[in-house]
Amino acid sequence: MTAAPDLSLWAAARRRLLADPVARLGLAVLGLIALACLVGPFLTGHPYERIYYDYPRTPPSLQVYPRPETVGPALERLALRMRVRAEDVTVEDGTVRMVLAADKPVDDRALTFFARSDLFGPATLLGRSEDGRRLTVSVPVRETRFLLGTDALGRDLLTRILVAGRVSLALGLMATGVALLIGVAYGAAAGYLGGAVDAAMMRLVDILYALPFVFFVILLVVVFGRSVALVFLAVGAVEWLDMARIVRGEALAIRRQDYVRAAEALGVGTGAILRRHVVPNALGPVAAYAALLIPRVILLESFLSFLGLGVQEPMTSWGVLIAEGARSIETSPWMLVAPALVLVATLIALNALGDRLRDALDPHTA
Template sequence: MSLTLARRLARDRPALVALASLVLIALACFVGPRLTGHPPERIYPDFVRVAPSLAAHPRPDAVRPALTRLAFRMRLTLEDVAQDGDRVRMTLTAPKPIDARSLRLLPRSGLFGEAQVLERSADGRRLVVEAPLRRLTFLLGTDALGRDLLSRCLAAGQVSLLIGLTAALAALLIGVAYGAVSGMAGGTVDALMMRLLDILYALPFVFFVIMLLVFFRAGLWLVLVAVAAVEWLDMARIVRTQTLSLKDRDFVRAASALGAGTVRILVRHIVPNTLGSIIAAATLLVPRVILLESFLSFLGLGVQEPDTSWGVLIAEGARALESAPWMLAAPAGFLVVTLVALNRLGDGLGEALDPRLSAAEAR
């Protein structure tokens, strides 16, 4: 079965491209934050809302203003600056003897390395200091606090993919089992199970989340529990409908006549013949969950700092759309590519797992 599925997918080039895109996005999200050179939580106060660029920062005309701000924080006066390649020599003065420990602010700023004192006046009120200049590149720009947006998007992807895949897995496990049992049982049992489903549908989702907040603190795990608790309902209805249409087929009657039990019929005959619809619905469920998480985060009920997600970044970018459009474009780009790839891969898997295609190939 796996070899047949692989051969069918190999003939579907768009599905292969979608699968490769998802693998690359997943690898980038889980490995990339360690390779960008910028920790996702690192703040660069001198580079707030910097536009995307391949050029390294700081620019030559920005070195002196940055040193002036740092000198002010150190309660010193910047008298002179000379830049030689990637090294900066500066002269600092103060009305009192200068404590060399204050120079620790230079490497903490992220713009300079460890400072070295070259000259010191006899009274200690004048220092000549040299420090290496760090080159920083922000490929996707920075946000309103000066954090690298590429690192933030990759770290946010970990949370969004985790929430989407966890909710899809919960929907598959709970929804498939519930829907298959309901459709196979039929009669009064089916009616009671569907009425319970209707009651759960009637509960407002936001009210349900607020009720959870009474007992738990807002955060990632609350989002996982809340989304997984409601997103299996659609899956259950889909599987029930498919089961009702399959249980009167000849192959199911034949299996029952040969002595197969209900559980065996469900596992060996009913569920495999619904895999196409299940996978298609599951791939559509992942993007819906990600969007639902963004809605919760926008209300302050979802992912909380220091964690982030694509939904949180999109909400932040929407508020800064006029002044910094890249703050919205970057996370939205990751989200759109992921959603399109999931949808196309779901179509390809649904076609590859179609039992009618298997019968045609067998003939």
Template structure:
């Protein structure tokens, strides 16, 4: 085959096109800040989902011997804590104690009962302490009045310290991340689903339909948010799912206004008029032409709505209408830490660092998505 024929064949071969989604993904991948933020958010979600199972503590486990201890990389207890804690544990046993010795992670103390023989159940006092485990009574004298209590020193780590009730702050921060991210994402999805559908329909139909639909939005705007949530709690009870349903059922109003304004501009564009001239139904125009071109502002507003929902959830929890103890959220932890910032700054700094870094990542990702989905950049 001649060279001219090969070149003619190549010239007639159709050029493979690139979809708008592929083009947007290409521009998004070129934005390093947005991609780093996306990786960070995925990692944060995974850490909050898996982390509480790996810390070695339950989120509601209370350590009465470790209330408000500071963050530390070394395990507790300190050597100076073992003796006083052993004496405190046996204070109600009515026995005389010798010197507490600690050797290779095992604490031992001589006990003397001057009035009656030692009861083997005395070890229960020691086992109740958070510092000891597997307590046993050994080296009993023939008359049973003298013996030695031996117990394993229980090593625990509190990388973020403990809160005012003696619960591991790291575990509670990760568990709070589960709640805050779940409520933020689900409430945002509810708001986007309702708001985009309502706003796009009102803007495209126009006329009397638009006027009626937007007056409904105005009426809902006039209802107090807290009053609406209280009504939901009265009728449906206090429930975790109720929180994001209540928030999402209110936050869609702003989304509807934004989408309506964008739709009023888009429905006068040439590609919409061309679709109408070809006989495409209104629903098809909304799905294929209006809504896809709304992706940019909608996605950007979503990245702003997630932190707003997290703060709203914190407000509801403060009023007793949201997340209840022993469950928690980042907002609840920050509110608790703010009250003890002078004595225990870690109670505020650690959950605030998680929340702030997540909000920064959402903002960077929102900027990247806005640039990638902007029709003017295609």
């Protein structure tokens, strides 16, 4: 009977991670949120930038809009704009049949007001009186749903939350990728080279730590203007500092290992040692920290957007939506609650997954 082969660090970590119910739940939540953000905007039936002028600050509901009691007042408002009177109004099977009357002949072009409305579709002319002062028309009612309500401008909040998730998650992943790329290379080089080189490199990190982050972002906004790329640059330029410190500490320990000394004795170059020995053996803590860095970046982007320094209209992010909701919390609390709940669920899932990944990559874990 042959013994089972020993698992590598990554294989053992993957097995422990998948056996953890909290880690599986975090992965499931993240997967559902990511899938909803990718596919959901195509299924809601509302473009994220579409403004429904007849539905500002509409509360969340499973019912279809417009409500039956709102059709009559909406027709009266349209008739007033068309300078006609709506008479003999009947609503049946989602279609409104009425007579438009006026003291002088009614211009057919006035019927375009129906198509411009968010409540009705294009009108069909069924008949006209001989003097042209009475038109019989049929107008379909546009049925729509706003499951999470609308914002102050009348835009569907569910669609905007899903589109905002694309931006926030993409920024979190990209900024984390930049932090990994710069921080791992910088920290590995500083820790392995040591001495005066290490001291000089880490003093630069200390100087960058001392810079006020918000002041740095404001300076970038003044020079380059507001854009998503600016947020990505600002966050990525700061978050690699912690990564560099972590990798440097690992590299200081790895450089004293026998396999590194053997590679040096064989004449292997510094670049090859960093690439083959230092960086691969430091990836355990790096992977765990990267999983915890993503929620930090998302929260930081939300903070910048809340201050008005982040993503700009018509694009949106969770931070932008939360900032808009905070300004309308007294009259429209759903505008704050809905995006905040999605952001909180994402951050909790990422933090839980990062904690479990850190434990799974611990070689002393049983």
